[in-house]
Each structure stands twice: as structure tokens, then as C-alpha cells.
Amino acid sequence: MDAQLLDHLRWGALSLILLVISIGLHEFGHAWVADLRGDLLPRAQGRVTLNPLAHADMLGTLLLPGIMIFLPILMGHPLPFGLLGWGKPVQISLANPRTRQMDDILITLAGPAMNVVLLVALALVGQVAGVAAAGPGNHDFAKFLATGILMNAGLAAFNLVPLPPLDGSRVFYRLGIYSTEVFHLLSQWSFFILLICINTSYFSEVVWWLMTPFMLLASAIWPVFG
Template sequence: MGLINLLSTNPTAFVIIAAALALSLTVHEFAHAWTADRLGDPTPRRFGRVTLNPARHLDPLGTLLLLIAGFGFARPVPVSPANVGRWGMLWVAAAGPLSNLLIALVAAVLLKVLPPTALTLTVLVTVLGINVVLAVFNLIPIPLLDGSRILGALVPSLGRSLAQFEAMPFSFLLVMGFIYLAREPIGRLIDSVQRGVLQLVGLT
């Protein structure tokens, strides 16, 4: 179900989820860009990606899909592997999911220390949940996701094969098709991790 349906049924939930998604996706992509920049790659800065401005990171098609289908994507950060090296690419890839885990951790801490009003609970549980989903999903080792680039850095021969696949025409559509077909097991994996995190912070 897309977010657009919430506009008529629960506008407050729509605003909270949309804002949490914009924040989480922006920080995720900024973390990639900032890490590459710190490792000496000028590419992200040249494309204006070392910023927390959501407009530089949100993809129009990806945002539209989030609104109507409940699944979308942000604009990938351009990085030159030659500038950061094999292990640099690992850290650049890992930076996105790690940033989401950090946001989830902050939300969990705030849930423990702030007065438990209905609004704070809704906002912080939403932020925590979205960031756990983003972190786990992006760590799945399939092409175009951060997990595949981490795996590629650890196993260079596999990394070259993944890069060749990603350079193929329609590779994006193939990956999206695979994710759609595998949505149930992926969803179960994410749900189990999310439940574990909520239990860990005492919310279930």
C-alpha cells in the first residue's frame, strides 16, 4: 500500500511517515557521499551530494513509487572506486546502512528518556522502524544494494562480476523484478529483525 492512501484516511500518519522517510533516505545518501569525500573522492561533492538537503538526494521516480506503491528509492551517490580503493568502497557502501542504524539507536534512546506522549511514541517508533528496514534491506547482498558492494569489496572477483552486471542495460529493472518476486521472504526477514529490535528496546 502506498503512502498516498493515508492522505485521506490518516493525514497525520502520512506527514510523520513521509518526513521520517525523507530524513532517513537523505541521511543514508549523505553518509555515502560524506564518507567518499573524506576518503579523497571529489565526485560526490562535484555532484552536490555532500549535503543534508533532501532535494539533492530524493529521486522523483523513487519518491513517486513510495507514494503510490509503498516501495521506492533515493538517488544513488556517484563514487569513483579508483579514488577510494577496494576497502574505501567497503566503507562507502557500509556508511549508508550504518547511518540508519545510528538514527534507529538515537530514536530508541529518546523513547527511553522522553515523556511517553502519543505523539512522541508515534514519531520515534516510526523513525526507528523505518531506519531498521532501510538498514536491513540495503545490507541484502544483491546488485545495486549496499550489501552487494560490501560483498564485492570482500571478494574482488565477485565485485567485478557485480559491477559488470550493474553496467548492463536493464539491470535496474531486473533487480527490481527480483525484489518484487522475493518480496515475501525479504519482508519476513525485515519483520523478524524489526520485531527483535522492538523487543530489545522494550516496545513489544
């Protein structure tokens, strides 16, 4: 096995670990805020934990991303830039009718917010450690941090797209932008709608546009992307 392939496999494994952690923190965000808002269900189901494996979906967190990462590498191609993955959805009860709408919005936004918190933390590590992408001896560490920042900016942005089952659609529904009928109709056909959308250049442009403020925030802290 040549050195280049080993290096690609190493970065593939690191990327998968980063994705598992990032998805786990996203789902933890939902569960934690639900717990703060008095929803007992996530804690009862063991979801108020930082353990990423508690939030992992076998297909969406491990198998599909693993195939997307390692299959191209084994076929002689570089690591893919974009990955598709998801975690085990956090179940909530929204038992209080007086605060149900606000609770749902806060719980929903907590997932993408946690990805933003993580990318800020990674940027701070890069800034405090003084690493630069071109710095001798620091290249791998800087690449690891930059990969995590890009990944979490992408996860936050992707989940804010207002298409079920993504978080943005639920916010649109609770704000009244989507009627109940429209939301349920979109949810019914969500798999096919999302499958079509992710294969269009327009969808990619929307995600990049949503990523922009997060990348600007990271660059303001650690100007490695400038």
C-alpha cells in the first residue's frame, strides 16, 4: 500500500470521526435545549449526553458517510468535498401548549447553533495555537481544524434549508411561513424533493450562501481562509 493511499485513508478516517462528533453535537443541541425547556422525553431516552454514539444513526452517521469517504479513495480518487449524513432524530413531546411554538423553534435552531459553536471553538484553537495552513510542521493540524470548520459550517447551513426533514422547514412551519397543509405535503414527499434538490447547482448555491456568515465568523477569529 503506497504512502499516498495511506495518507488519504488516514484523512478519510479523521473526516469520518469529525462528522460523527459534529452530528452528535448537533443532535445534543436539540436534546439539551429541549431539556432546558422542561421537555422530559430526551433525557428519558438518554439523549442529553455529549457521547456522539448516543446520537448516531447506523446508516446516516456511519455507513453512508463511510462509503462516500472511502469508496472514492479506494478507487484512486481524492477525498470528496461534500458529505451527506444525519443523526438519530431527537424526539420531543412539546407538552406545554402555551410555550409549544417557541419551544419548538428554540429546540430546532439549537442543532445548527451547536455546529456554529463548534466551528467557533475550532477557529479559536487555530488562533490560540497560532497554526497556519502553510506553516511547517503545522499543516496537518491546521488542515484538521479547517476541515472541521468547513464541515460544521456546511452542517449548520444545510440544516437551515427550509425543506423537510431539515431544521429550517420546521422553523418556517412554526413561524407560519408554511401552512400545516404545505408542511405536511412537503414532509410526505421530502425524500424525493431533497434527492432532486441536492443534485442541482441551485441548491449548492443556496447552501454556500447560507454558509457565508459562518465562514466569515470563523475567518474573523482565525484568518486561515482569507
